[in-house]
Amino acid sequence: MMNKQARSGWWEGLPEGIRRQIDGYVLQDASMAAIRLVAEIGFVPDDIGVATATAIVSDRYAHYGDRVARAPDTPIDQESLVRRVDGIPGRIAAIEAVWDGDTVHDWFVRLLAIAEDPPVEHPLALIHWTMAVRHLGEDERVEGRHPAGVVAQGVGAELAARLAVPFHFASPDTPDDEAPRWWH
Structure with missing residues (x-):
């Protein structure tokens, strides 16, 4: 699996349109769609599997932090x-x-x-x-x-x-x- 620096370099090398699409999924808290897209576009040319795709998407979640529109917690009172x-x-x-x-x-x-x-x-x-x-x-x-x-x-x-x-x-x-x- 790529280290954080390699993931960052890979991310920066993506076309702007693909980065916007992945970030759109992240901002909507649609992690599986984002992971699927990263794996689809990165598997053949860069040997990116699901573990690395998950790490890349996790990096994007960390980047956006509280701006991600997360589903509300279910009440437990x-x-x-x-x-x-x-x-x-x-x-x-x-x-x-x-x-x-x-x-x-x-x-x-x-x-x-x-x-x-x-x-x-x-x-x-x-x-x-x-x-x-x-x-x-x-x-x-x-x-x-x-x-x-x-x-x-x-x-x-x-x-x-x-x-x-x-x-x-x-x-x-x-x-x-x-x-x-x-x-x-």
């Missing part, structure tokens, strides 16, 4: 979560937290309401690193755990208790997208 659950038809059998991941947020937790009849999972919130750190505050200690897991454990357990249903989080301390699910 109890009142909002209860209101979301109230909109689900049928009886809720459990609240579940499940690890997932992508190239933008790395590991994150999906908080779900599991309906009983029909047995369907309903998304309630996505809890990623930066959102979790904001929720916890800078002084909160997580003892080496992923902040998203800490927040999901607390918020999910509290919601389940309010609803008087079980809470399931098979791997609260370590990201694991293959951990056993509640309803499988």
Whole structure:
């Protein structure tokens, strides 16, 4: 993979139109489209694979910082979560937290309401690193755990208790997208 200086040089060598298109995707928080474009235009002539394309797009995200139009965080306060659950038809059998991941947020937790009849999972919130750190505050200690897991454990357990249903989080301390699910 290219180092930062080589990536910067590669970026500067691109035609202005391609740079504007990639930056347009970045500014719209469409990282996958930006990564795909970098890989498409860089693979054959420059041997740029997905890892390097991801690093180049990450550099552009860092360049723009707060100017990127990020999707708003899903609310994780109890009142909002209860209101979301109230909109689900049928009886809720459990609240579940499940690890997932992508190239933008790395590991994150999906908080779900599991309906009983029909047995369907309903998304309630996505809890990623930066959102979790904001929720916890800078002084909160997580003892080496992923902040998203800490927040999901607390918020999910509290919601389940309010609803008087079980809470399931098979791997609260370590990201694991293959951990056993509640309803499988």
